[in-house]
Amino acid sequence: MAGIRAAAALVRPGVDERTLQGEFERACREAGAQSIPFTPIIKSGPNSLWPWRVLAAHYNRRNRTLQDGDLVIFDVGCEINGYVSDVGRTFPVNGAFTEIQREKLLVSTRAAEAVIAAVRPGVTLRELTRVAYDAIPDEEAPYMQTPSFFGHHIGLSTGDPSLLDEPLAPGMVFTIEPWYYNHDLGVSVFVEEVVLVTEEGAEVLTDALPRDPEALEELVP
Known part of the structure; x- marks a missing residue:
């Protein structure tokens, strides 16, 4: 979380994506991380509308300069003592979401929150799929990634297998990341949380980092 907060403090028009990546990695290591488990995915504006597997195939699309009105997405993680994280947030480059950007971000956050509320031992990931779709307005479902x-x-590993029909048990850890790609509006947003299954339900290990639009705006200068 410290890495995202440090990089978000540099978000503004004119800054490039690799500068944010470098600040994220620096802050992670300063906070005690021993390694970075995957290349930090930081993408803005039109870059944010494409999954990383597409962007990574185009070297010259991986260091865009942020512009006023853009959104910038962080999909990042660090590693400490052999365990890894994978966290995501969306920030407005100029410090304020537009109404459309805010509305679409809430599509992602509300889906994530619905899944978090439904986590408990015995539930399967397939059942959580239905919970996610129940929380997504029908007109928005075509814009969800998966x-x-x-x-x-x-x-x-940051990409352990997802066993959709294996009942969840206390001690299991997984991510919740409802990606939203709307090419019609040119808006892409997402949040990603890391969740620990407990005897009572779920503990959000990334809860120290806000997900609501107003609090995310406050992290940007």
Whole structure:
């Protein structure tokens, strides 16, 4: 979380994506991270409308300069003592979401919050898929990235297999990341949380980092 907060403090028009990546990595290591488990994904404006597997195939699309009115997405993680994180947030480059940007961000956050509320031992990821879609307005469903429950298991790897029909048990850890790609409006947003299954339900391990629009705006200068 410290890495995202440090990089978000540099978000403004004229800053490039690799500067934010460098600040994220610096802050992670300063806070005690021993490694970065995957290349930090930081993408803005038109870049944000494409999954990383597309952007990574185009070297010259991986260091865009942020512009006024853009959104910038962080999909990042660090590693400490063999365990990894994978966290995501969306920020307005000029410090304020437009009404449309705010509305679409809430599509993602509300889906994530619905899944978090439904987590408990015995529930399967397939069941959480239905919970996510119930929380997404019908007209927004075509813009969601994946038909899965919008996340994956995590532990020693940032991409542990997602066993959709395996009942959740206390001690399991997974991510919730409802990606939203709307090419019609040119808006892409998402949040990503890391969740620990407990005897009572779920503990959000990334809860120290806000997800609501107003609090995210406050992290940008």
